[in-house]
Amino acid sequence: MSTEINSLLEEIKQSAALLRRRLDWDVAEKRLDELNALSEQADFWNDPEEARKLMAERQRLEDGIKLVLSLEREADDGAELLELADGDEAMIGEVAASLTATREKAAKAELQALLSGEVDANDCYMQINAGAGGTESQDWASMLRRMYVRWAEKSGYKVEEEDAHEGEEAGIKSATLLISGHNAYGWLKSETGVHRLVRISPYDSSARRHTSFASVTVSPVIDDSIEIDIDPSDVRTDTYRSSGAGGQHVNKTDSAVRLTHEPTGIVVACQAGRSQHQNRAKAWEMLRSKLYELELQKRREAVQDSHDSKSDIGWGHQIRSYVLQPYQLVKDLRTSHETSDTGGVLDGDLDAFLSAALAHSVGVSADGDQ
Numbered sequence: 251m252s253t254e255i256n257s258l259l260e261e262i263k264q265s266a267a268l269l270r271r272r273l274d275w276d277v278a279e280k281r282l283d284e285l286n287a288l289s290e291q292a293d294f295w296n297d298p299e300e301a302r303k304l305m306a307e308r309q310r311l312e313d314g315i316k317l318v319l320s321l322e323r324e325a326d327d328g329a330e331l332l333e334l335a336d337g338d339e340a341m342i343g344e345v346a347a348s349l350t351a352t353r354e355k356a357a358k359a360e361l362q363a364l365l366s367g368e369v370d371a372n373d374c375y376m377q378i379n380a381g382a383g384g385t386e387s388q389d390w391a392s393m394l395r396r397m398y399v400r401w402a403e404k405s406g407y408k409v410e411e412e413d414a415h416e417g418e419e420a421g422i423k424s425a426t427l428l429i430s431g432h433n434a435y436g437w438l439k440s441e442t443g444v445h446r447l448v449r450i451s452p453y454d455s456s457a458r459r460h461t462s463f464a465s466v467t468v469s470p471v472i473d474d475s476i477e478i479d480i481d482p483s484d485v486r487t488d489t490y491r492s493s494g495a496g497g498q499h500v501n502k503t504d505s506a507v508r509l510t511h512e513p514t515g516i517v518v519a520c521q522a523g524r525s526q527h528q529n530r531a532k533a534w535e536m537l538r539s540k541l542y543e544l545e546l547q548k549r550r551e552a553v554q555d556s557h558d559s560k561s562d563i564g565w566g567h568q569i570r571s572y573v574l575q576p577y578q579l580v581k582d583l584r585t586s587h588e589t590s591d592t593g594g595v596l597d598g599d600l601d602a603f604l605s606a607a608l609a610h611s612v613g614v615s616a617d618g619d620q
Contacts, residue, residue, distance in 0.1 A: 252332065252342065254346060255328065255332055255342065255345060255346050255349060256332075258328070258346070258349040258350060258352075258353050259325050259328055259329055259349065261353050261356070262321055262324065262325045262328075262349065262352055262353055262356050263322070263325050265321060265353075265356035265357065265359070265360055266318050266321040266322045266325065266356065268360060268363075269314070269317065269318050269321070269356075269359060269360065269363060270318055272363045273311075273314050273315070273318065275315075275318075278311050278314065278315060279315065281307075281311060282308065282311045282312060282315065285304055285305075285307060285308040285311070286308065288304060289301075289304070289305065289308065306432075309432075310371075310432065317359055321352065321355070321356050321359075324348070324349070324352045325349075325352070328345055328348065328349045328352070331345045332345055357605075358601070358605065361605050361608050361609060362433060362436075364608060364609075365433050365436035365437070365608070367436065369435055369470035369472060369542070369546075370433060370435055370436030370439075371432055371433055371435075371436065372434065372435045372470040372471050372472065373428065373429060373430040373431065373434050373435065373470070373471040374428075374429050374434045374435035374438055374439070374468050374469060374470050374471060374539075375412070375426060375427070375428055375429075375468070375469050375470075375471065375536055375539050375540075376398060376426070376427045376429060376438060376441070376466060376467070376468050377424065377425070377426045377427075377466070377467045377468075377469075378391050378394050378395050378398075378422070378424065378425050378426075378427075378464060378465070378466055379391065379423070379424045379464060379465045379467075380417070380421065380422065380423050380424065380464050381444070381462065381463030381464055381465065382463070383460075383462050383463065384417075385417060385418070385419045385420055385421065385453050386451055386453060386460050386462045387421075387462045387463060387464060388417030388419075388420060388421030388422055388423055389417070389420050389421035389452075389453070389462075390421070390445075390447045390462040390463070390464050391421055391422050391423070391424070391425070391464040392417075392420070392421035392422045393421075393447070393596060394445060394464050394466065395422060395425050395427070396596075397595070397596050397597070397598055397600070398427065398429075398438075398441075398466075398598075398600075399427070399598075400597055400598025401598035401599075401600045401601075402429050402431075402434075402598075403598070404598050404599075405431070405437075405601075406431060407429050407430060407431035407434055408429070408430040408431060409427055409428070409429055409430075410427070410428040410430070410522065411425060411426070411427055411428075411522060412426045412427065412428050412520050412521075412522045412532060412536070413425065413426040413506075413518075413519045413520050413521050413522065414426070419453075420453070426518070426519070426520075426536070428471070430471075435468065435469075435470040435471070436608075437604050437608070438468045438604070439468050439470075440604065440607035440608060440611060441466050441468055441569075441604075441607075442466055442467050442468050442569075443465070443466065443568065443569030443570070444463055444464070444465050444466075444568040444569060445463070445464050445465070445466060445568065445569065445570050445572065446461065446462070446463055446568040446570070446571045446572065447461070447462045447463075447464075447571075447572045447574070448460070448461050448571070448572070448573045448574065448575060449462075449573075449574035449575050450574070450575045459575050459576070463568065467543075468543070469536075469539040469540050469542065469543030470539060470542060470543060470546075471535070471539055472538055472539055472542050478538045478541055478542055480511070480537065480538065480541065484511060484512050484513050485509050485510065485511055485512070485537070486509070486510040486512060487507065487508070487509055487530070488507070488508040488509075488510070489504040489505070489506065489507055489508075489526060490504055490506050490508065491504055491505070491506060492505050492506040492521040504526065505521065505523070505524070505525055505526045505529060506519065506520065506521035506526075506529055507519065507520055507521075507526060507529040507530045507533045508533070509533045509534065509536075509537050511537060511540075511541065514541070514544060516537065516540045516541065516544070518533050518536040518537045518540060519533065520532040520533040520536065568583060569582065569583055569584055570582045570583060570603070571583065572592060572595070572596070573592075574592055577590075578590045578591075578592045579592070580592050580595045580603075582603055582606065582607065584607065584610060585603075585606040585607055585609075585610045587602060587603055587606035587607075589602065
C-alpha cells in the first residue's frame with residue numbers, strides 16, 4: 251500500500267509541476283497582481299465590456315494558481331500523513347483514497363489546460379436534430395438533450411433553450427441549447443457528430459429492437475473581437491409564431507425568427523426571446539457562431555479526418571453508439587473509450603468520454619503537425 255501511495259504522490263507532484271509550466275508561473279503571478287490593481291481603480295467599470303474580459307482573465311489565473319497550490323499542499327499533507335500512519339492500515343487506506351481523488355482532479359486539470367484554442371474558453375451553442383425514423387429518433391433526440399443538460403448542470407454550466415420543435419407523438423425534432431460557462435465549447439466541441447441508439451422500442455407493440463440516430467453540432471459563441479463578414483443579401487429571414495411557453499405574448503405574434511444563410515445552407519432559429527427584435531439579434535449571433543465553426547471545421551480537416559457535421563444522420567457517420575439491448579454498452583468509435591454504465595451516461599456522466607476525446611484530438615493534431 252505504501253508503494254501505491256508513493257506512486258500517487260509522484261504523479262500528483264508531476265501534474266502540479268506540469269501545470270506550473272503551462273501557466274508560466276512567474277508571468278501568471280505578475281499578471282494577476284496587475285489585474286488585481288486594475289480592478290481596484292475607480293474608473294475600472296467605465297468600459298463594462300473590457301472590464302468583464304479582464305475579470306474573466308483574472309478569475310482564470312486565480313483559479314489556475316489556486317489549483318496548483320492545492321495539489322502541492324495535498325501531496326505534502328499526504329506524505330506527512332503516511333509517516334504518521336506508521337503502519338496503521340486503516341489510516342493508510344484513508345490517505346490512499348484521498349490521494350486517488352487528488353490524482354483524478356490533477357488529471358482533469360491537465361486535460362483542461364490543453365483547452366487553449368482561440369475559442370475553447372467560450373460559451374457554445376449545441377443543436378440536436380433527430381434523424382430519419384419518426385417518433386423513435388425524435389425520442390432519442392430528446393434523450394440526448396436531457397443527457398447534455400444534466401451534464402452541464404453537474405459541471406456548473408448554465409443552460410438556456412433557444413429553440414425547439416417538438417415531435418408529433420413524443421420527443422423533439424430539433425433543439426438548440428446555449429451552454430454558458432468557462433471552457434464550455436472546449437469540452438463539448440468533440441460531441442459534434444451522429445449518435446446511435448439501439449434499444450427495445452417503447453413505441454413498438456411487438457417489443458422489437460430498433461436503431462435510432464440523432465445528430466449533434468456544437469459551435470462557439472463569439473464576441474466582436476472575431477471578425478465574421480456576412481453579406482446581408484445572402485441571408486433569408488423568416489418569422490413565425492413561437493411554439494414554446496412564455497405567457498400571453500407568445501403565440502399571438504410572429505416573434506420567432508429563422509435565418510437561412512443561402513451560400514452554405516446553414517439555418518438557425520430563435521424563439522426564446524419575448525420580442526422579434528430579441529430573437530432576431532440572438533439568431534444573428536447564432537449564425538455568426540455557426541459560420542465561425544464551419545471555418546474551424548475546415549481547418550481541422552486540413553490536419554485530420556473529421557466527421558462532417560452535415561453528413562447523413564445514419565449508418566457510417568456515427569461517433570458514439572449507445573446500446574441498451576441486447577447488452578449494455580456506450581462506446582465512442584473514435585477513442586474506443588467504453589462503459590457498461592449506460593444509465594449513468596444518459597444521466598449526464600460524460601466526463602470520461604469528453605476527456606478521452608480531448609486527449610485524442612490533441613494527439614491527432616500533434617501527429618498532423620509533424
